[in-house]
Amino acid sequence: MSKTQLHKSIVHEIGRVNDRIDIKILRGRPYRKDAERHRMLTRQLARLERSGIRSGWFSSLISLH
Numbered sequence: 711m712s713k714t715q716l717h718k719s720i721v722h723e724i725g726r727v728n729d730r731i732d733i734k735i736l737r738g739r740p741y742r743k744d745a746e747r748h749r750m751l752t753r754q755l756a757r758l759e760r761s762g763i764r765s766g767w768f769s770s771l772i773s774l775h
Contacts, residue, residue, distance in 0.1 A: 713758060713761075713762055716758060717755070717758060717759075720751055720754055720755045720758070721755070723751055724748060724751050724752065724755070727744055727747050727748045727751065728748065730744050731744045731745065731748065
């Protein structure tokens with residue numbers, strides 16, 4: 711899976727988790743596990759975006775030489 715596809719997949723899953731959390735809040739139900747999943751997905755997304763920035767930075771350095 712490419713980074714772009716992985717990024718889209720994670721963003722989509724975050725949206726689904728957010729919807730589940732919203733429904734649980736409205737119904738007054740606990741949402742701890744969903745919140746943990748959301749936290750894990752956002753960390754994974756941040757890691758993916760950081761690696762994309764680094765790889766772009768390194769590739770631009772190489773192209774200058």
